[in-house]
Amino acid sequence: MIYADNAATTRMSDAALKTLIELSKETYGNASSLYTLGQRAKEVLEKARADVAEAIHAQPREILFTSGGSEADNQAIRSAAALGKAKGKTHIVSSAFEHHAVLHTLAKLEKEGFTVTLLPVHGDGLVRPQEVEEAIREDTCLVTIMYANNEIGTIQPIREIGAICHAKGVLFHTDAVQAIGHIPVDVELDNIDMLSASAHKFHGPKGSGFLYARKGIRLTNLIEGGAQERGRRAGTENVPGLAAMATALSEAEAALEERAVVTAAKRDRLIQGLSEIPHSALNGDAKKRLPSNVNFCFEGIEGESLLLLLDDRGIAASSGSACTSGSLDPSHVLLAIGRVHDVAHGSLRLSISDDITDEEVDYIVRNVREVVEYLRGFSPIWRDLCAGKKEFIL
Numbered sequence: 001m002i003y004a005d006n007a008a009t010t011r012m013s014d015a016a017l018k019t020l021i022e023l024s025k026e027t028y029g030n031a032s033s034l035y036t037l038g039q040r041a042k043e044v045l046e047k048a049r050a051d052v053a054e055a056i057h058a059q060p061r062e063i064l065f066t067s068g069g070s071e072a073d074n075q076a077i078r079s080a081a082a083l084g085k086a087k088g089k090t091h092i093v094s095s096a097f098e099h100h101a102v103l104h105t106l107a108k109l110e111k112e113g114f115t116v117t118l119l120p121v122h123g124d125g126l127v128r129p130q131e132v133e134e135a136i137r138e139d140t141c142l143v144t145i146m147y148a149n150n151e152i153g154t155i156q157p158i159r160e161i162g163a164i165c166h167a168k169g170v171l172f173h174t175d176a177v178q179a180i181g182h183i184p185v186d187v188e189l190d191n192i193d194m195l196s197a198s199a200h201k202f203h204g205p206k207g208s209g210f211l212y213a214r215k216g217i218r219l220t221n222l223i224e225g226g227a228q229e230r231g232r233r234a235g236t237e238n239v240p241g242l243a244a245m246a247t248a249l250s251e252a253e254a255a256l257e258e259r260a261v262v263t264a265a266k267r268d269r270l271i272q273g274l275s276e277i278p279h280s281a282l283n284g285d286a287k288k289r290l291p292s293n294v295n296f297c298f299e300g301i302e303g304e305s306l307l308l309l310l311d312d313r314g315i316a317a318s319s320g321s322a323c324t325s326g327s328l329d330p331s332h333v334l335l336a337i338g339r340v341h342d343v344a345h346g347s348l349r350l351s352i353s354d355d356i357t358d359e360e361v362d363y364i365v366r367n368v369r370e371v372v373e374y375l376r377g378f379s380p381i382w383r384d385l386c387a388g389k390k391e392f393i394l
């Protein structure tokens with residue numbers, strides 16, 4: 001099988017898996033216990049915190065461990081909202097193509113009396129810093145814009161947006177789940193106040209993540225109970241998982257540039273091959289995107305059918321998020337960049353890793369081309385397009 005769905009989750013690296021297994025076997029003590037086994041677990045946990053902090057140029061005390069990206073997003077946004085509300089500031093700026101962990105949290109806050117401005121995303125898959133600036137009001141308590149989009153891979157102008165927020169005295173959070181471990185992220189240079197990350201997106205285990213919150217930002221608990229994580233997140237720490245996350249991140253950081261170059265070359269080979277399919281289009285800017293991400297729309301087909309047929313041919317890919325959401329609506333991300341419904345339905349996301357070979361890339365291109373042709377062969381929309389009853393968009 002060719003695994004091309006790394007934006008959904010990644011295979012654990014051997015080193016991360018080794019950390020997970022060895023610590024589960026040997027260092028199973030409760031990090032809050034005073035005997036040696038517990039203290040050993042505590043040391044491992046704090047070493048993991050220091051390693052994670054170093055990777056993004058933060059201080060260890062600014063790292064709060066969580067169960068993943070969704071929890072970190074929820075806690076960051078809830079915390080900024082609570083801080084804002086205490087000062088009478090209840091306006092939040094975000095974008096239309098955020099992950100649902102952000103969008104659904106914002107929708108809940110709207111029900112609680114907050115006002116949310118969702119900025120448009122342009123056809124190139126990018127948010128404009130100037131529009132962020134214009135959206136900030138006297139009562140804005142938070143700007144939250146993702147670092148890189150999970151569907152189309154576009155990398156946002158985070159540093160400029162962060163600078164604008166700081167000049168205006170507004171907290172800036174970024175969902176960096178797709179960026180961490182793949183492209184350089186530096187919370188100081190990038191002017192970031194809060195950042196969410198998740199281990200399973202960079203070859204670490206599922207169920208481990210972290211929230212960076214700049215020193216002095218008081219976090220609101222989502223989980224009450226014991227005094228773990230300096231009283232900000234209760235529950236016995238997942239020491240093996242968090243340490244395995246740190247192993248995976250250190251590994252990813254050490255190889256970051258080298259892997260990015262290799263992966264981007266495969267990405268561009270994929271883009272080149274797929275763009276030769278008639279009536280297709282790449283979604284999002286060709287260069288300002290993650291080295292791993294390829295996302296195309298093919299006119300006249302259904303993305304779900306495409307991906308099921310690709311699965312039969314041993315290719316694991318993804319198409320928007322229509323299936324998982326249980327609705328027939330096409331991806332909110334593709335709609336946000338201006339794709340019309342019919343076109344957005346025919347999308348394919350391939351998210352690769354540096355271990356993919358040129359032969360595998362060519363196999364994917366060949367099979368996507370064949371399956372698209374096959375599906376168009378009995379698509380009523382395609383028939384109408386060819387008969388001139390409908391206009392081609394792509």
Ligand SMILES: *Cc1c(COP(=O)(O)O)cnc(C)c1O
Binds near residue numbers: 070
């Ligand atoms: C995967 C993902 C999340 C959710 O992370 P989990 O660890 O699975 O909860 C949030 N944001 C983005 C951009 C993601 O890609």
